[in-house]
Amino acid sequence: QSALTQPASVSGSPGQSITISCTGTSSDVGGYNSVSWYQHHPGKAPKLMIYEVSNRPSGVSNRFSGSKSGNTASLTVSGLQAEDEADYYCSSYTRSSTLVFGGGTKLTVL
């Protein structure tokens, strides 16, 4: 199972909005509403930010939102804050009944 495709890095200034893409195939992202997004600060446990494409867990800021179109899912972070700086990973359920992650995107807040 090939990893989902994410940009290696994105950046934005405080207060701005950024979007991270996650591209797969019809066998994973495009075939299921089972895309999740995780925030990962090095040395800490990953944190679920979005599940099932666009659902936000309790306690996650509404500045984080998710969407999907075809084989590409997206995570948008609005009103960027310094604490948003982290690695972000998407994942998707696949036709093989497995999960697959993206390669990760490093978000830098300038």
Next chain:
Amino acid sequence: EVQLLESGGGLVQPGGSLRLSCAGSGFTFSSYAMTWVRQAPGEGLRWVSGISGSDGSTYYADSVKGRFTISKDYSKNTLYLQMNSLRAEDTAVYYCAKCVGGIASGMDVWGQGTTVTVSS
């Protein structure tokens, strides 16, 4: 509070075995799927294995199929990962995670990770 605590990591020689444990608290193990995810040094997150909450169906990444076995003890609320025929490329931090519901639903609670090093 829902918590997960991994243990069992360490240094092992190539070809050796190791069993990771993940003790859960604050939730009913049988109601949720559970997974193992790893992160090799300098790399991203990689899904390793999952087990459903209801019927105990198991799922594996191709890279570990036939070598790793996931299981859980409902009475102890503990998840396990038996790792055999370990290779250098299995070196990673291993995280256990609880799913929101089924295995496709996303992982909402994570442990702090346990480090596995495969080296002679």
